[in-house]
Amino acid sequence: MKKKVAIIGASGYSGEELVRLLLHHPHAELAAVTSRQYAGQTLAQVFPKFASHPLSKNLRFTEPKAELLARQADVVFLALPHGVAAEYAVPLLEAGCAVIDLSADFRLRSADIYKEFYAHDHPAPELLQKAVYGLPEIYRDQIKKASLIASPGCYPTSILLPTMPLLKAGLAKADGIIADSLSGVSGAGRKADADYLFCECNESVRPYGLPKHRHLSEIEEQLSLAAGSKVTIQFTPHLIPVNRGILTTLYLTPTGKAVDAEQVAACYQKAYGSEPFVRLLEGKNLPDTKNIVGTNVIEIAWRLDPRTGRLIVMSAEDNLVKGASGQAIQSLNLLSGWPETAGLL
Amino acid sequence: MKKKVAIIGASGYSGEELVRLLLHHPHAELAAVTSRQYAGQTLAQVFPKFASHPLSKNLRFTEPKAELLARQADVVFLALPHGVAAEYAVPLLEAGCAVIDLSADFRLRSADIYKEFYAHDHPAPELLQKAVYGLPEIYRDQIKKASLIASPGCYPTSILLPTMPLLKAGLAKADGIIADSLSGVSGAGRKADADYLFCECNESVRPYGLPKHRHLSEIEEQLSLAAGSKVTIQFTPHLIPVNRGILTTLYLTPTGKAVDAEQVAACYQKAYGSEPFVRLLEGKNLPDTKNIVGTNVIEIAWRLDPRTGRLIVMSAEDNLVKGASGQAIQSLNLLSGWPETAGLL
């Protein structure tokens, strides 16, 4: 029998992507979707693209009510803005649901850092120690036993997966790291904001949100854990005219002149050689978002530059899949005891 | 000495394009720009792209007040929604300004048809007979003497210029005309509407607004004038992922089997052979929006299909220039006695 899952906030881009993936999941059944804006409408009405699925004519969006959802589902995904997600997590956890939160609300261990970066008090600080950071390649064992998953942000995923193994292995220095990221427009969400109109984004490339983007908080917390010391990085996001995809270029410093390409390759091979969703590029191949869009794969390539001594690492992921909903389903699979790749290949 | 002009509603796409063109106009001086949203800010602040122009640091957006603008400018452009434009036209005309209206408010001769298509009473029906339809290639003489110009819509321009000469010359039948149009997203304006977000338009093509789009009212009125009989056409607009440009494909029926390619060519040559902004394509060339974007040119090509007997006419224009702001400046030039191409080449 399939496990019942619900999505609160299913009409945004991450929510829609959860719907897409869950409609074809072999072990999960989409039992409820909520949306204040579309309450009462069927899945087929709100998303014509899903209208061929048998469920789409019967499943209706409802108002998001925690107590009701707790009766309808065993696992609840929160695809909500930060600050709002926590309001639902508390009663759902109390009612015995597992919660997979795609917002930033439970990604940090410190309520103070949350307040510094998100400019309001944390709504449920008592849950911060309970939550597991949902990066399966790093925290697989903890996710399996968790009831509250804080699924990582899109930029953090694109930075952490390439960087953490190098820091853990002592191949790259923990200071001076630069992450230069390029994101598709879906990262801004489906909100009616003139900045994200077609004509404002098409034929446009622009940096934004520097030098202190909110995602720095979780990036630095995780990198610090990997390095064993406090890490502060430089992070510059840019908006580029594609629907989906993040391309991150990382500038790292090897810990010594003895660090060579083989060591880096061996480190990545050890960390990710068996990972189903990490693709280590070989030879002359470099990441390209078009090779991973729609999939849960992150591509990683690296180059040691003999002229500068730097280590350049590049990654490409779909911000809505590996950077959000696909990764959240990876966590669902782990905590449910299913094959990790279920519904994701 | 330059003539002073003002733009009411200068922060939308048509308004912005008027600003772009007027900043470099040899005979006009941009004396005032209005915007409720941006009142108090300089041109450079609202439109960084104009920041290199000397005027941009000093010219500030103001609240739109007709009496004040009447003192600041000799000619006032209205880049406002229909219904709102008429409210400004009345006092400005009374104060002695010439008014060039880019909305639909004065394009029709009949207040009844206006109400049928725009769903509200016409706000100033007494002005309908006074207004001149600002299609310079057709109404040049009237525009020269007008004080109220109703500048044509973007779709109508792309349909009327290719069709009117054929109807006037009796080469194409007045009934059964089909116009299939493809428009860039700027046609929807700079309003924060989720339908026009980048991710909703990019990698998307869709028809909309059929079968009774508002622009049909002015298209059919003008075609009826050209044909000397009531014309009803089929019109299907589509939204395509480009910023600018309209490509219209017209399906016409020659009036008889004797109509041949040379007659059509001669008809267009007579109508537009000396027109600076109509480009009649020769040989195998077909219209392409990329060849006219940013210019006031409309490209026209045609094919007689021996298999079906139909005459296919295609046009390409920039919806914001020949379809809106450039054409409005053509009218400005005409009513001011300047060379018609001033500021437009």
Added chain:
Amino acid sequence: MKKKVAIIGASGYSGEELVRLLLHHPHAELAAVTSRQYAGQTLAQVFPKFASHPLSKNLRFTEPKAELLARQADVVFLALPHGVAAEYAVPLLEAGCAVIDLSADFRLRSADIYKEFYAHDHPAPELLQKAVYGLPEIYRDQIKKASLIASPGCYPTSILLPTMPLLKAGLAKADGIIADSLSGVSGAGRKADADYLFCECNESVRPYGLPKHRHLSEIEEQLSLAAGSKVTIQFTPHLIPVNRGILTTLYLTPTGKAVDAEQVAACYQKAYGSEPFVRLLEGKNLPDTKNIVGTNVIEIAWRLDPRTGRLIVMSAEDNLVKGASGQAIQSLNLLSGWPETAGLL
């Protein structure tokens, strides 16, 4: 045990899409892929996007040799240019393979019409009567028993599926039909031609290939079969800046004033109400390519225009899936006795 299939010409866009679909097909095994250009390279090397599939490291592109492929596969897909496909079909059929040809070589019944439209003698006219036109919604029973499938062109699919039921039911006139189609750039194939460079297609919309596009031959043959009389249509293709998707707008004339919306709806419901890959749009919904890209679905909507008396029918499909490779796999499923939707949902 899985059935072995091969793809000749697997490096073009249709071939790549066949690979994508067949790698996840539950009953078919991709046994061979050929490409003159890439012979010797693995699937992972040529298409990094498939590198996560276990087969991608072992399956190597080979030179296309019919006798060899006949030993490797039971069914062979030909994703080759017209004229070339027939050269492979003959020996493969003789060797006992089923052949699913995505080129135009076997789509027509008449070698004369082939020569008229393709400008060379048909390379294997004796096979024309043997081939079945691979439009499953129309020729399902024949496909089940066929050994040579002529999979339809992308434009023809987008025109035939919406039109044939209306002609068969006598609701629309067989003469005067107009099809105005908009296609994404992948329709031009992966050939290094300056016309299809990014900068030549982006921010561009253009008609081409009118008035006598090659696809007219198969469109008119099929429509004539549906109507029971010779049909000649008007067809205008346009190139628009999306990767994938065809949006076709059809202009039809009802056979009488008694034809109403309910009759049209009933006709489509009868023809396609149970079809898994035809989505009849209801209410205010209109087709949008973004709702079907990557799927084997064709969306169809229609409007009766009381002003003109015309029937407007619109369809949207992915030119590489329902318009090519997905539809070819539908035929594979049928002739193999598998569920028609296998590998396509």
Added chain:
Amino acid sequence: MKKKVAIIGASGYSGEELVRLLLHHPHAELAAVTSRQYAGQTLAQVFPKFASHPLSKNLRFTEPKAELLARQADVVFLALPHGVAAEYAVPLLEAGCAVIDLSADFRLRSADIYKEFYAHDHPAPELLQKAVYGLPEIYRDQIKKASLIASPGCYPTSILLPTMPLLKAGLAKADGIIADSLSGVSGAGRKADADYLFCECNESVRPYGLPKHRHLSEIEEQLSLAAGSKVTIQFTPHLIPVNRGILTTLYLTPTGKAVDAEQVAACYQKAYGSEPFVRLLEGKNLPDTKNIVGTNVIEIAWRLDPRTGRLIVMSAEDNLVKGASGQAIQSLNLLSGWPETAGLL
């Protein structure tokens, strides 16, 4: 009387942009354009977009012959691949023409470094000392007196203008500089290469050419001159799906903790406060390629990051205008004694 200019290699993107700008230049007359591929055709035939210009019907592309061009023009632009440009420069200079070369052939002072980066012997090393690097904001006086201008590359312009004043003023360290650049596809030229097809670039973002891109040679030579010591930088170019525009993000280290935002602002103000084509962004504004496309302007903004101590500088330019043809015309204006902005506003 106008000065006569010619363009060798006028059919590529840089050549086309030179044509566009020179057709409207107040002091220059386009006397000849060459193209092996299009010899014999008129400007209107090759570039329909220029067909409205009176010259377009009469000016025909010719074969590129130096001796003939030397008689037709006083100044000759070379829009040719590196290696080829030098072959024309030598005879043209001998014949008394001024030469403005848009290729890389004369940008370096050292023939050895040329060979290291371009992989062939320099074709005319004796001219390297004669050539002036055509960056007007830096070498204005030398350009005025030069007869051979080496117009800078697109990436170098986007990196040098923001960086050189900081190095000269001693505000930023000369070592450890990182330049992360994003370029539109026109940077790859109008060559029929499958890598630059629409479907390969649209919905794709990818790094390329790292870690040793050819443009590093001129970037490092110029930065070394500014710093007074040998500079080696990190440079990562990326391809993004826009037609035009380069966005560069630079990571610099202030020379001391005393370096503050006011000093950086004062440095840029001193260097560029009066420059017509450098726009220093104020307040919260950040560069956006859509604000400069089609213009000769480069936008520059900067942020001091108190968390990392780094100085982030960002620039946006049109790779075909300020990064190529517009800048070349700036040099034409300077060496001709015309206003520097002639034909560029």
